[in-house]
Amino acid sequence: xxxxETFHTDAAPAAVGPYSQAAGLCQLLFVSxxxxxxxxxxxxxxxxxxxxxxxxxxxxxxxxILEAGGSALDRVLSVDVFLTDMSRFAEFNAIYEEFFSSHKxxxxxxxxxxxxxxxxxxxKCIAARS
Numbered sequence: 001x002x003x004x005e006t007f008h009t010d011a012a013p014a015a016v017g018p019y020s021q022a023a024g025l026c027q028l029l030f031v032s033x034x035x036x037x038x039x040x041x042x043x044x045x046x047x048x049x050x051x052x053x054x055x056x057x058x059x060x061x062x063x064x065i066l067e068a069g070g071s072a073l074d075r076v077l078s079v080d081v082f083l084t085d086m087s088r089f090a091e092f093n094a095i096y097e098e099f100f101s102s103h104k105x106x107x108x109x110x111x112x113x114x115x116x117x118x119x120x121x122x123x124k125c126i127a128a129r130s
Contacts, residue, residue: 009068012061034061035119
């Protein structure tokens with residue numbers, strides 16, 4: 001696995017554990033789960049209860065990391081979404097469509113009991129690299 005590259009950008013929050021923001025191998029980029037944390041401050045966008053702001057920020061963080069890794073939203077192959085409340089699925093879909101309007105990658109949405117730092121949503125993806 002000597003060809004694995006790791007990526008970091010200050011345009012997204014630092015990893016909250018012992019992992020990289022993304023790892024690339026060959027033409028694939030694996031982006032770690034992104035919470036709705038603002039780069040720099042490390043605070044949740046809109047506060048700890050603002051689902052919409054956290055969702056948008058998580059997708060902005062994902063976008064920044066994709067770019068740092070030589071990819072883009074239109075090269076995303078698969079997305080995994082983790083929600084602490086599945087009743088917000090439709091709300092998330094509307095926000096998600098702001099980012100993935102014409103490009104529709106494969107996706108899973110999973111309800112979880114909890115997320116790091118008390119987040120409400122987390123998003124990760126696999127993308128093709130340029």
